[in-house]
Amino acid sequence: MAVQTWPEGGFGEASSSVGVGVVPATSHATPNIPTAALSETSHEKSIENYAYVFYATSNAYACSALVNIHRLRTIFNSKIPAILLASSGVSDLAISEMKRNGVEVIRDEPPPAAPGGSGYYRGVLLKLRALRLHQIKPRLKRIQIFDADQLIMKSPESLFELPSVDVAAPLAYWLKTAVVTTSFLVVNLSEELWTIVNDAIHHIKKDEYDMDLVNQVLIKRLMVLPGRYCTLNSHWEALDVPGWFGNATGTVHATNEELVDLYEKAEILHFTAVGKPWSVRVKDVTLFSPRAHPLLKEQFKLWKKTAKDVCMFNYSR
DSSP states (O other): OOOOOOTTOOSGGGGGGOOSEEOOTTOSSOTTSOSSSOOHHHHHHHGGGEEEEEEESSHHHHHHHHHHHHHHHHTSOOOSOEEEEEOTTSOHHHHHHHHHTTOEEEEOOOOOOOTTOOGGGTTGGGGGGGGGHHHHSTTOOEEEEEOSSEEEOSOOGGGGGSOSOSEEEEBOTTSSSOOBOSSEEEEEOOHHHHHHHHHHHHTOOTTOOHHHHHHHHSGGGEEEEOGGGGEETTHHHHTBOOGGGTOTTOOOBOOHHHHHHHHHHOSEEEOOSSSOGGGSOHHHHHHHOTTSOHHHHHHHHHHHHHHHHHOOSOOOO
16 A cells, blocks of 8 residues: 655654655644644534544543543544443443443453563553454544543644545654554554454564554554654653654753743653553652652643543542
8 A cells, every 4th residue: 555755754864764654753733634623514524434542451541541532522622432442451330431421432352462471561452453443333434542541632633634544653752763652543444454453463472562563564554643642741750852842863951941842742641750640649740750840740630630520430440
């Protein structure tokens, strides 16, 4: 399948080693797609063809999914349906609360990882089961898949109008190799794509997980999104900025103004500093990271406040 390569070019040295269509990693405006939400006409015609998809293998991740769904609906006024793939690790009470909030819940179990792998990544392959949703909901054409341990900071709705491509994913800018992260995926559903991914799942090797699989078997079908679609919140702990922020040589010590500006530019924040938001008390953020920028604490505070409002179930596990 041919994929579009943006005329603006790639993302420096990394572009030569990744044979994919590229949105420049240093860009602050995604080219050739609308920057606002879907137009009213487009929205009316296609809302049933789109969905936001989350997955959860515990109440904690289910709660964080609901936090982000709440933000999509109340902060960004999105009418796009939300779907949760929930394993048996999510309680019936949590499922009921999701449904009460208008989330469609599909019970499913993650495919097993290869024997001998890390227990930390147990269950992550459940996200790739979302690529078969067209079999369950035939009208679905394009979905956005999110890891739940994130905060959606800006509306991603316009990405439903990306040019036709099998998968779009953010650059994993913190790695030395040119690969994408699977913390956020925009997927054009098809039986062909699901067959490729499902076969790869069944032949996955030890210490290979969703990110490895996508970068291996979908390399010719990928469009790379800018790194701001998976901004690590560890930047506000380490007091540095990512390369896509405008520093071509990598991360450097950042000023207060730069860290504030980075916060404003981040589309999706990924919780990598201190701990996951459900396992860390807000007052302990400063205790664990006394030199961190105040915005790090604010990120945990924002998550906790929303979780208190929407997660009417025990999410401590």
